[in-house]
Amino acid sequence: MSRSTPATADPRTDARVLRSRAAILQVTLDLLTEQGLGGMSIDEVARRSGIAKTTIYRHWPTRSALILDACALLSAHMDVPATGHLHEDITALLTSIAAQLQSSRWSSVLPSVMDAAERDADLAAVYSQLQHSHAQAVRMVLTDARTRGALPDAADVDLLTAGLLGTLFYGRWFSRQALSASQIAQLVTIMLGPPAQDEQL
Amino acid sequence: MSRSTPATADPRTDARVLRSRAAILQVTLDLLTEQGLGGMSIDEVARRSGIAKTTIYRHWPTRSALILDACALLSAHMDVPATGHLHEDITALLTSIAAQLQSSRWSSVLPSVMDAAERDADLAAVYSQLQHSHAQAVRMVLTDARTRGALPDAADVDLLTAGLLGTLFYGRWFSRQALSASQIAQLVTIMLGPPAQDEQL
Structure with missing residues (x-):
């Protein structure tokens, strides 16, 4: 896995291996979507994909590692x-x-994954990476704005990130009422104040 | 189950029945806490409590009904x-x-429960009741404030509730960073504006 390994010697470049990996990840995702984490076992992935458990374990030494890679496929590129x-x-x-x-x-x-993270440290790490991409994007925009003076120096980027994302997440998983475009606009004004003169749309 | 049934005829007032119910709910809660919803089956509740499945089903016709009652015990009184x-x-x-x-x-x-609600309409209803008590308390305070003019008439109570609770929930389940007392104070000022003159502490 060293970065200096020449690409030609990397078994992952072998087409058959790549196809197996893709098939395993797809079955894992299907199981996670249909049944949640409780229904996702290496046994069941092997059964559905027709790929031997030993092969699966060669690519992913733990169930958590497989879940992380499968979920990474889902995480939209921000x-x-x-x-x-x-x-x-x-x-x-x-x-x-x-x-x-x-x-x-x-x-x-x-x-x-959030549920499993309550009881499993490995999955807590998976989970933390899963939700990182959204948080990181929001954090970057806020930090840049603070650097150029569009947010006060005292602005708490962690709190604002929690406020902006937490409100969206609440609508998805808690109240089950998606925010409308006008509510998103209101939320931004509430959390960040009105736009500066030179930033008005 | 009619409201006009005299209390003395209600089998639930029988002490032995009440003890059985309490034991079943406690075992259900233990299972939910230890293993999540995936580990909570009526079979396992019967095994651990030593109470017959037929008795459990007499009190709770469905697994969802049992989960709802068990979780209601956990919901803090607000x-x-x-x-x-x-x-x-x-x-x-x-x-x-x-x-x-x-x-x-x-x-x-x-x-x-949130996870199961993604795939099960019965549990989605359970879940919605579970998170209702917090939301309802926040909503009441905001609605009363709007009525007496401490919030503008145009204030969107749903959005403010999502913003206030979503930020707390984000810290618990997403970023896994609990909000400090000073962050809570900041959040309130961000979401509601500075306190009115006669409301300053």
């Missing part, structure tokens, strides 16, 4: 908007995350 | 503060909910 206008960037980001929350398989699998 | 000072009341409420999130068994069981 393009971090950087127009230089704080309100515009945050609104674009929240709108994109809100749409993902409604449509992505990731959002129906996450509570399962 | 005293809704009503000093007439919006910021004081909301801060007290959020501080109390934040403490419950750190300490209560309810908060470690909830993701399990």
Whole structure:
């Protein structure tokens, strides 16, 4: 796994191996989506994919490692908007995350990982990586804005990130009422104040 | 189950029956806390409690009904503060909910129910009742404040409730960083604006 291993010697470049890996990840995702983490065992992945357990374990030494890789496929790639206008960037980001929350398989699998994380340290680590990409994108936009003076120096980036994402997440998993576009706009104004003169849309 | 049934004829008042019910609920809670919803079957409740499955089904016709009653035991009773000072009341409420999130068994069981709710309409209903008590308390304080003019008529109570609770919930289940007392105070000021002159502490 060393970075200096020449690509030609990497068994992962072998087409058959890549196909097996893809099949295993797909079956894992199907199981997670259909039944949650409780229904996802290496035995069941082997049975459905027709790939031997020994092969699965060769690629992923633990169930947690397999879950992490499968869920990474689901995590949408977050393009971090950087127009230089704080309100515009945050609104674009929240709108994109809100749409993902409604449509992505990731959002129906996450509570399962969250549940397991309550009782399993390995899965707690998986889980923390899973929700990291959204948080990181919001955090970057806020930190950049603070650096260029669009947010006060005293602004608490952790708290604002929790406020912005927490409100969206609450609508998806707690109240089960998705936020409308106008509520997202209101939320941004509540959390960040009105846009600065040179940032008004 | 009619309301006009005299209390003396209600089998639930029989001491032995009450003891059985309490034992079944306790075992259910233990299983939910230890293993999440996946580990909680009527078979296992019967095995651990030593109470026959037929008896369990007589009290709770479905697994969801049993889960709901067990979780209701966990839901902390929310005293809704009503000093007439919006910021004081909301801060007290959020501080109390934040403490419950750190300490209560309810908060470690909830993701399990949330997960199951993604795939099961019965459990989605259970789940919605489970998180209702917190939301209802916040909503009442905000609605009362709007009625007496401490919040603008245009304030979106749903959005503010999602913002206040979502931020706390994000710290418990997503970022896994509990909010400090000073962050709770900041959150209240961000979401509700600075306290009115006659509401300042």
